[in-house]
Amino acid sequence: MLVVKYLMAAFDLHTITRSAASDRFPRHTCAELAPPPVPKHRRPKQVSEMPKPTPVEDLIIPPQDQKICGTICICQMTAVLSCVAIVYLTVAIYMPYTRAIASGIDPTPIMCTTTRAVNKENCDWGSCGEWCLSKTSGACIQIYVNVRKNGTSLLLAECGSAANKTCFGIDQENARKYHCIRDECRNLTGTFNCTEGKCINITDAFECAFRETDPPLKCSGRRGKITCIDVHGLFSCNRGTCRKIRTPYNCDRRCVDIPTRNKNVIVLSGDRVFLARCAKLAKEEDSEVVWTDSGEEVLMLSCHAVHNGSSGVVAVDCINAALLPRNDIADLTNFTYLQYLYTTRATPNRVIAPLEVELTLANDSRLMINLEGCVNTLADECKEFLKDYGRDGTDHNAKARFPCFYTENSPDTVVARFDLDATYRHFMVALVLPTVLVVVSCITLMLCQKTVEVGDDAKMRFKGCTGGQADMQMHPNDPVSPL
Template sequence: MPKPTPIEDLIIPPQDQKICGTICICQMTAVLSTVAIVYLTVAIYMPYTRAIASGIDPTPIMCSTTRAVNKDNCDWGSCGEWCLSKTSGACIQIYVNVRKNGSSLLLADCGSAANKTCYGIDQENAKKYHCIRDECKNLTGTFNCTEGKCINITDAFECAFRDTDPPLKCSGRRGKITCIDVHGLFSCERGTCRRIRTPYNCDRRCVDIPTRNKNVIVLSGDRVFLARCGKIVDQANATKEVWIDNGEDVVMLSCHFVQNGSAGVVAVDCINAALLPKIEISDLTNFTYLQYLYTVRATPNRDIAPSEVELTLKNDSRLMINLEGCVNTLADECKEFLKDYGRDGTDHNAKARFPCFYTEYSAETVVARFDLETTYRQFVVALVLPTVLIIVSCITLIFCQRTVEVGDDAKMRIKFCGAGSTEAQCHPTDPVSPL
């Protein structure tokens, strides 16, 4: 067994290690806290001051996407992944219609409920035909094309149109060059495609919607809810019955979402109520005919739910993810945001409909995210935590600067350790407090 080295013969005494460790930790904490404050100035402090000064009403209203525009040079964008570069380069600008909230209704005494979801085309996962790769030479059917990339919508939509542009031959030797930039809705036959001119109408192929013995039909985006109910009650005034079943009419509504409640089925943000004579509807129908009945044959009824027109505050407002129009998480938040909120109906699916926030002085710009309480909590934590760490670290460093000395033997020690002693140093094994 080797003879253990006496502690006094070690190169770095334990007291030196503790003092050096304390100084290094305090310096690192002070530096990192200072860097955090610089970062949080952009991420937390400035957004908080803007939120306080914005005057935005914390009560959400409703927005519907009207168009999503791709821009090469942006003066503003709906969402940027990093706030320091949010206005540079290309971006997507989303415009919305802004309106007050519709009615919240309770569908009471309901039975024979049914749900039917009419799926359109999933733009993210649908197969795309790239004309530049000569994949458009055999296209047959109806295709929605964007900058030379076409998606087959024949099975999901039925399109009615009158006029088309002159044909483009996507087959043959120059087919991929001819169709390299096709954009719009096209009717194709074995690679010969004609662009469909407006006006045209494309409705989803959604069949076998069970309407037998149903007297309430709620359209909610791509979903259709049907039931036989005894009455409809306005939740703002629980005693007010806005409709009672008379056995002759069917109520049709457009609502943000429908869910089961303790007292019945709750329909939130309902607008454009209409009454349809029961004789107009058969036992089974399809989505296209149901939309026709709702918009053409049914009679509006403002007593059940108001019309969208009378609730509208502003058309074509700018939509931003928050007051800055950007996020600093670098977690691809904008990709999901633009996917969900940028649905403007150009792919012939339902338009995005969602809560949003605005200031009562102006509805030119609205934001999708606004939570003043959460923003305040984040501000307090982001301000107090690094500030306290900096203060504690600096006080500790000042204490070390005034109390630690280096002796002639090149060892660090606390000055007051040798007070009243003939030897002016602490024992190497004495504990050293960082404070």
């Protein structure tokens, strides 16, 4: 009992002592002990610290590495492509230029007229090939021409009442073709021009007069397409039964209503007829008057082209001048009768324009597009060339007549394109440009070899910019390996 009382008394004493100490020394929290906050307008401004730039020599990949690598790649590519271009241009430009210089061709053009265009299966030469790197082989087209000197260029002075009449023939490219192998010739009626089983109707454009024909071919029926599979020539057909027209025959274009009233000059230029009433004609080169209108004659000419000039109408390359009595021509005529009058009734006049036979230099000469007989553009130039220069009159249209070039030592071959000045310009550009690119690229690569080195980190640097690299490299005795 005494022990219990003693313990209770001790507990009461401890409680009293603790309470007295709390009253004497009050307890505070962390928030109460913290200093009071400073107002925002009194706070000092904080300066953000910018990171220091890394020195160039301390970068892992130096900035000049990509530039050096790109420069080397561009120079190598330029050098390789320029060398390839030089190899190609040797065949395309350099060799043709040397041949043009040594050919001896007169740069002054003369005139050529196509006489025939031959389609050959195996040929040793062709008028035009699409790729000069491969020799002409297999099928090709060979064009033959008559070569002559230039005719007279005339100035038609004081002209009035001019008229133009174009006598259209058959457009071989766009005209409908009847393929006998497809049994399309079973109902042919009219006059047809056939080539290897393909027939074109020329009834509306030409009027053909003939006397004799071959035995009839029946293109209709069960075996019609086999019978007419390879028909070739001019045929007169009636409901699929065709007869080949034998030579001689005459096919004239149906060109009517040509106005010849009050016209005293008639110029035939291919499929075009130019008519006018002129007071006089003079030579263009020296203005020498060669004809004056007398009111009783009509002058007829065959010219390459007719165009308007500064002093009047100019007729270029005129030949076969002829005078016809005015009473022989009515107010309206057709192309057939006009051709008849020109060739049979008119009287030649060599003073105005010479005859074609007097100017002829060579017959049946080979025509080539250039000295090589080929082009390298791969732009279907030969297709257009053969279309324009291959008109030999077999389709009863006007023959092609064009300027050409030849050499006196070899008149059996002529070229349609020859421009020595343009060839020289192309040669200089093709020689200087790739050569300069090769030289500049090689010099740049040599400079890179002398001024660039590769460090232990496999990066390229200029030799003058490697001072900081030594500090970055680790030595074998270093306690820490860079890897």
